[in-house]
Amino acid sequence: MHETEQWRFWAGQVLMAGFHGTEPNRAIRDLIQSHHVGNIILFSRNVADARQLQSLTAGLQELAREAGQQWPLLIATDQENGMVRRLPPDIPGLPGNMALAATGDPALVQEVGMVTGQLLRAVGINMDLAPVLDVNNNPDNPVIGVRSYGDRPDRVARFGSAMLRGLEAGGVLACGKHFPGHGDTVVDSHRALPEIPHDWERLQQVELPPFIHAMRDGLDAVMTAHIVFRAVDSRPATLSEPILTGWLRDIFGFNGVILTDCLEMDAIQKTVGVAQGAVDALKAGADIVLVSHSRHQQLAALNAIVAAVALGELPPSRLQEAAHRVQTLKSRRLGDWNSYRAFLEYEPWQDLTAKAALQKRASSLAVTWLSRGDALPLSASSIRRIAVLYDETGSPMVPAGSENPVGQALVQTVRAVLPGAEVHRYGFPAILHHESPTVLRQRIARADVIISGLNGTQNRLYLEFVRSIQSLTIPQVIFLLRSPYDARAVADAPHILALYETTPWMYEAGVRAIVGGEARGRLPVEVIPVFSRDHAAG
The missing domain is CATH 3.20.20.300 (Glycoside hydrolase, family 3, N-terminal domain)
Incomplete structure (x- = not known):
């Protein structure tokens, strides 16, 4: 050569x-x-x-x-x-x-x-x-x-x-x-x-x-x-x-x-x-x-x-x-x-069922309660109406393993886990073009539970609205869909669950945690000044 x-x-x-x-x-x-x-x-x-x-x-x-x-x-x-x-x-x-x-x-x-x-x-x-x-x-x-x-x-x-x-x-x-x-x-x-x-x-x-x-x-x-x-x-x-x-x-x-x-x-x-x-x-x-x-x-x-x-x-x-x-x-x-x-x-390929079981087991062991009050867990049979809030700012991200934008995938998972409930979704800021915050708050207040997703791209209007509805007496759970550091924006919320990622399997683990499913994770990072490393709400 x-x-x-x-x-x-x-x-x-x-x-x-x-x-x-x-x-x-x-x-x-x-x-x-x-x-x-x-x-x-x-x-x-x-x-x-x-x-x-x-x-x-x-x-x-x-x-x-x-x-x-x-x-x-x-x-x-x-x-x-x-x-x-x-x-x-x-x-x-x-x-x-x-x-x-x-x-x-x-x-x-x-x-x-x-x-x-x-x-x-x-x-x-x-x-x-x-x-x-x-x-x-x-x-x-x-x-x-x-x-x-x-x-x-x-x-x-x-x-x-x-x-x-x-x-x-x-x-x-x-x-x-x-x-x-x-x-x-x-x-x-x-x-x-x-x-x-x-x-x-x-x-x-x-x-x-x-x-x-x-x-x-x-x-x-x-x-x-x-x-x-x-x-x-x-x-x-x-x-x-x-x-x-x-x-x-x-x-x-x-x-x-x-x-x-x-x-x-x-x-x-x-x-x-x-x-x-x-x-x-x-x-x-x-x-x-x-x-x-x-x-x-x-x-x-x-x-x-x-x-x-x-x-x-x-x-x-x-x-x-x-x-x-x-x-x-x-x-x-x-x-x-x-x-x-x-x-x-x-x-x-013959082992795919076992691998899917590993997905569910690992997910339930990972999701982490950062805050959890006395209102949870709920009974699945008691939930007739669910409000799901999410931020649509910017281009929709596509969660791994899903063909739907993040908010839609979350709603889809809620419906799959709680098929007996009526699920209403509210994508921000688009929903504000059709309804005032006051009317929207009244509609959401009819739900038995509210799930609000933060995905690291939240805008000011969305955050302000999520904070404003914390005064409602119905149970509200904030899903940290990506970064646990987002807890800094909602530190006073009574129910905060870290999912760590926008994937369907973590969504499912999060929804199940609301109705008593396992959520045994501990925070792997320090979220200053809110939560210490290895924190998990009781």
């Missing part, structure tokens, strides 16, 4: 690429067959149902085998569960990280991890970009939040490693993220470049322990954070040699694969650019550069890597080392094409 061709081969082996569509399109075929790309990332845009996804991943692997690639593709996705879900709707969903942490049960987290791994393996996905190892110690964090196991490093380490062990037991590779920690920021790196001012001593105490714990437990890969740690380097961690090589390799002795977060995120794309970012990340010590969306940017990254080697900017030995580390991981965990057949033939 000519020298330049060798560089091109290595460049393909260190790129992870995404594409659009539910079957291999021309762009991804070309990347695999002509550019030696050895790693693929899948998103919801690639998923219709389980059989389609299984066919897609098998087709991608066949393209790689026909192209003469020695090892199977790494096919990765972000299946964090809860709000971040890539598996199709015909596969049972599971609670996300903060909800699982609320159960206080690492064994349950490991079980959820194992089932997650089994379900991924069943559809041909061999790497999960999880667990999330960020310590969410900033309540205003816009991107991590309930994706974290909590605000204490020991809790995140314990549950993160339990998820890691579960994923591995389920048969997939795990990639912990976002090194060295994305928890203490108020900036979303998808939109800008965050900075964290903490020094080495603080990072050792808070941000780093979950990663160190997971690496000791055999973590296969680490995903980097596009965050500047100013006390260490002026460049984001993804592009920082002191962080990736100095810390991860030299101090922590990590020999696994270092994978960048997507280089098309604004934190990189609007600073150094995607192509130069790929080169700089490899120079810093990364082994796989992730370009999730644009074929143009993917080709630009490949060409930039080869050009950097030719110009002496990137040592060929560094590129070879990265490619070799990826191939070693594949050899060790996936095997060659013959042994990989066993992975492709794994189908646990």
Whole structure:
């Protein structure tokens, strides 16, 4: 193989690429067959149902085998569960990280991890970009939040490693993220470049322990954070040699694969650019550069890597080392094409009933009463009329596992759990265009129970109305549909239930809790100054 061709081969082996569509399109075929790309990332845009996804991943692997690639593709996705879900709707969903942490049960987290791994393996996905190892110690964090196991490093380490062990037991590779920690920021790196001012001593105490714990437990890969740690380097961690090589390799002795977060995120794309970012990340010590969306940017990254080697900017030995580390991981965990057949033939579909039962059990153990007065629980037979209030501000979010916008999905769940009740829904602010707050209050007062959902996007008018009806004498329950930190806005309410995510299974657990169902969770974070960590109302 000519020298330049060798560089091109290595460049393909260190790129992870995404594409659009539910079957291999021309762009991804070309990347695999002509550019030696050895790693693929899948998103919801690639998923219709389980059989389609299984066919897609098998087709991608066949393209790689026909192209003469020695090892199977790494096919990765972000299946964090809860709000971040890539598996199709015909596969049972599971609670996300903060909800699982609320159960206080690492064994349950490991079980959820194992089932997650089994379900991924069943559809041909061999790497999960999880667990999330960020310590969410900033309540205003816009991107991590309930994706974290909590605000204490020991809790995140314990549950993160339990998820890691579960994923591995389920048969997939795990990639912990976002090194060295994305928890203490108020900036979303998808939109800008965050900075964290903490020094080495603080990072050792808070941000780093979950990663160190997971690496000791055999973590296969680490995903980097596009965050500047100013006390260490002026460049984001993804592009920082002191962080990736100095810390991860030299101090922590990590020999696994270092994978960048997507280089098309604004934190990189609007600073150094995607192509130069790929080169700089490899120079810093990364082994796989992730370009999730644009074929143009993917080709630009490949060409930039080869050009950097030719110009002496990137040592060929560094590129070879990265490619070799990826191939070693594949050899060790996936095997060659013959042994990989066993992975492709794994189908646990007969166990879906048991997996759905795990969904219900984990959800009921997770939902957390932050406040609960004497008016609850109610008898299901006594509820004839229910008022459900929710905020429609902005674009409707779609809860994982559901085709309905958040408020509609909540109403649908209430009707399913309490079929004998008349359910009236009130979406804000649209309802105020038709009725005055006074008339609306009178209508809602006819209900036997009121459920008000807060989803982190609440507007001022909605919050004011929810607060105003607290003076009504009928039972009212506030569902914190996403972040438990939203409790700060309604701290005086008599009944507050944290659901942690807008998913149908957590909605169901919440509604059942009103009529005496289990709600045994404890708060995994401190909601200053309202609720302490591990709080649960009696």
